[in-house]
Amino acid sequence: MFDFLDLEQYDLFGAFWTTVQLTVYSAIGSLIWGTLLAAMRVSPVPIMRAFGTAYVNLLRNTPLTLVIVACSQGLYFTMGVSMGASGSENIAFRLAVLGFIVYTSTFVCEALRSGINTVPVGQAEAARALGLNFSQVLRLVVLPQAFRAVVAPLANVLIALTKNTTVAATIGVAEAALLMRDMIEREAQLIPIAAVFAFGFIVLTLPTGLLLGWVSKRVAVKR
Amino acid sequence: GGGGDDDKISVGIKYDQPGLGLKTPDGDFVGFDVDVATYIAGELGYEPDQIDFVESPSGDRETMLDRGDVDFIVASYSITDERKEQVDFAGPYFVAHQDLLIRDGESVPNEEAIADLTLCSVGGSTSAANLAEQYPGAGLEELGTYSECLTGLENETVDALTTDDSILAGYAAQEQNQGKFTLAGLSLSDEYYGVGIPKGETERRDDINAAITKMVDDGAWQEAVDEHFGPAGHEVEPAPELTETS
């Protein structure tokens, strides 16, 4: 039943490796941009708060497929922005990573903000009462506690991101879902193929969840 | 009949391929495949208003036939050996060739030149796979739909869109695109479009084959070709020999 696994034309590991790469680059980018967005949303400057809020609300409400397609269709195919890459494979990969960052960062931002919300008011007040300024309050007191509270929600964002990389298939990034579509098209053995890919994703996501769940308990701030 | 209703017939077509099968703003279906399907259904004794057109996405076609969701499929369905293990075909009713769609005024002199081009096709399609195999040097963007490829072609981020010439001609013939694109006229492969039918329905196959023959003979076939591919200025080969006979 699983004889298609032997076929040399299907590079199963290569495809999942691309999935992993997509996930890793997007995760790093989302973390950075998401943190900046979160800082904007709690900053003293009204325009930044407004921008952060608008950005998050718009992007969160848009289907990921459209975000990815917009990167490909709008940014590259229309405006010719290839982000320094050459070769269609590379360009598509980078566009996909960009799209994932643009989208996933909103969830990172919200997770961080909720993490900030788990820090009791008194912590920030005590810090201000000592004479720390905004950035010191944020850096020395609030964020260190927020980040610890936020490992578990961020783990969920990471898992969702891993699964979401399947959407990159729409713009031709050769990751797992594209290969799956290919194999379904040609092998006509849908159930075993889908089973193999489901298993692949479980292998990727379950350990991530367990590991980060464990980490979140380890670093949790005791109050 | 698959739809359950005896006085109706369900036919699988594509909804999103200009020239072959396209759902128009009026909710009607137009295209060469649609005409062929309508003609065949007529020969089988069904009036046009008794036909249920059903969208049959590429990945779903075998299943739909297998389950009897549709009576037959006319959806740029290339006859291949793998597919013949699961379904039967009638026809072929059309021979298409993989070709390139390029901006009007440009040209691709020969097949070797393809290796220097950046092309675009739909992910997972036979044409994409073909190209990757034959011209590993060529750039290939694999997108979700051909109209997304057109954006790139229009804005010069890709040099050509590649798939079956029938589909390309359909796009080139669209009102908004007339005068913008042209076919390169290469013939990178032969795709024999068949009418997909559930396995083992030999009687149905004979009837459909007869209908196809009749359509070619009475000129309706040529009329449909002219209507749908003509505006693109695309030369279509005469109807192929029937090969899928019992």
Next chain:
Amino acid sequence: MSDAPLTKDPAESAPLAEDLVVLESVDKHFGALHVLQDINLTIKRGEVVVVIGPSGSGKSTLCRAINRLETIDGGSITIDEKPLPEEGRELARLRADVGMVFQSFNLFAHKTVLQNVTLGPVKVRGISKEEAETKARGLLDRVGVGNQADKYPAQLSGGQQQRVAIARALAMEPKVMLFDEPTSALDPEMINEVLEVMQQLAREGMTMVVVTHEMGFARSAANRVVFMADGRIVEEAEPHQFFDNPRSDRAKDFLSKILQH
């Protein structure tokens, strides 16, 4: 800490003549709620003022306004004759000069006791880490939790946490200390250990504003009792006079509720 600890019998000793904190016709609204209404209050250097009053009367808001954790809508607040700065470096410097101790301790949960105490001096005062630590250990010893320096707040009892919070405030060498109900989140047995540290501070001459319901402390340590109700200062008096012979009805009523049991 003030450098020259002076012994005083707070109930009797005449406070030093110098005005340290002066509030003049201070007003503050929360939306429609007028929480501070025309507050005039002067706190002299070395004085211990206890603020009491029913819940919601604006005691906490008063404390927070002195530290500018809340802005005020009208009137003025000066500390050491300088008006409260609006923002920036000067505001930070002012806050460093005004120590604050909260009802709920508010120790930084992710830092050890020692780090809690050194954070301010190092980051705000710019003192070297070694110096800050030496001083911090001294302060922790003084409040009686010297041996807990490397624990995290969650590992301490409430009383210990509050004493660390006092040490944290003292580490900034403030001119005045504000206490907002420092013992009301504590288990009864722990209240005394905190009150004792505060008594000690008072004896050493620290200027203190204390919101509390601990009448014993008010009687023994305060120079003055300020009674607030509905955002106003209703009565100001020496402790023995206030407790034994309150003038206003509001205060009489309040004391009857509190002292009966």
Next chain:
Amino acid sequence: MSDAPLTKDPAESAPLAEDLVVLESVDKHFGALHVLQDINLTIKRGEVVVVIGPSGSGKSTLCRAINRLETIDGGSITIDEKPLPEEGRELARLRADVGMVFQSFNLFAHKTVLQNVTLGPVKVRGISKEEAETKARGLLDRVGVGNQADKYPAQLSGGQQQRVAIARALAMEPKVMLFDEPTSALDPEMINEVLEVMQQLAREGMTMVVVTHEMGFARSAANRVVFMADGRIVEEAEPHQFFDNPRSDRAKDFLSKILQH
């Protein structure tokens, strides 16, 4: 409620002879922590027992064990001579016979005051809604919040909430009431209004176990004071004897901490 309210001077009246709650060598661990160690305690019908002791000594656990909100590891607890059922319908019935009032009120936030009081009688006792409401209004009047019946808990002050909680427990007509620090989450001015309701209950003959730090209440309402420390009952005595002349060092030490201020 007991039907025949009897007046008693709690400090003197001999309690009725009948044993209502009996704990025999009760043991309880939380992991390695031995929180209840060989507890023997008998509470007679109509008796008011005050439990005091330092934080963490196991007072709450004791209360919760009597209501079987915590299981015990060893020993036995009987109520009205019936051992505590393990689970199911009988356990629910027992709990309905034992009223409990918590430090943090724990009113059901999504139900009005009236619904809070009628929920138990209707769902557990199976009384008709009308009957339950009539009774509930009576009880609410009795604890002095009759006019708040249709508000939600969050709209009430702490003292009012706690009185509703008492009414909720009384509505089940319990044989014994457990109070776990009923006043320690309250603002000082509200403590008395709750204590008065409890005093009234005691006078009417309700059997009560009260964990509290309110010494005034203990002196005036209790038949007996039980002093716990480290999971053990260290001392049991009449209130005046306990407060004026504690026998154990542990109790002396504790009282000195609590009473000093």
Next chain:
Amino acid sequence: MSKAASVLYDAPGPRAKQRNIFITIGFVAVLAALAYWILSELGDKNQLAAEKWDPFFTDSRVWTTYLLPGLQETMTAAALSLVIALPLGAVLGIARMSDHWWIRRPADIVVEFFRAIPVLILMVFANQAYAEWSTIDREMRPMYAVITGLVLYNASVLAEIVRAGVLSLPRGQTDAANAIGMRKGQTMVHVLLPQAVTAMLPAIVSQLVVIVKDTALGGALLGYGELISNTRLVAGNYSNTIAAYTVAAAIFIAVNFLLTYLAGWLEARIRQGRRGTGAVLSSDLAEETQAGGAGIAAPTLDKGAGLPDGTDRPAAQGGTAAGGDGRTGGAGGREPDDPDHVS
């Protein structure tokens, strides 16, 4: 509050206000430059041409033939998915809190399994399963498959939301219910779930938004005629991919905004006048329970004086309500994960 005060920083003074104005000008300038660049690039490439956009304004058939039916399919699938997933999720969530391992474990496995697999693969599975083992006809099958995939995934997520919602309630609520003699089931039905629902509402809505967006996954592979796949037809007909997708995105954003708004309104109505347990579980706030290992009592930055654009809770809700004995949250040491509303 009149001034944009926050607990993180001070109310801006005159200098801060001036600085804010400069930052605002700079920020707006950068945004405007970006917008100008994008528009001019699109203009250069003829993407702003009337022929690409006109169909949406002049040709009502674009709406009646493609977009509106697509939107209807999207909403139907989303609504059905939610309606089925919600009770299923509630059951799973309650099962995960069961005292009996033989109920808890299987529920754990189901939830973890379906949360680990991309929804797309679930839909493909479902589609094939229906094709092989059911008589659902072709017209309905993609919809069934889409709904099945969405239900399996979202029920698992909702199970976590329900669990987090119940665990976010102060332990005292259970104690109080037990103390008046209510049994486990009664406590759940009369005391915990009604309160948890209010606490969970924001999380449920953000999940609904996820569902609406995820219906799009069924379009490409299964040929389900939802909004995006119908948008592709528009693009195929009018060769205006960018315009078509832009309109589709706008529709999605509008619909999801509306949903969020409705939910906010609903929540405000349910909540009216009866806050107090302090349990709030906004879309991303399940962690409150996590932090609650030592009592949810402490007001958090969000609940207290409030972050700017934080939620609309009134300030200074001192959390005395939650048990004072410091072990309110984290019943049995099991912490609810943040229901992942990301997809």
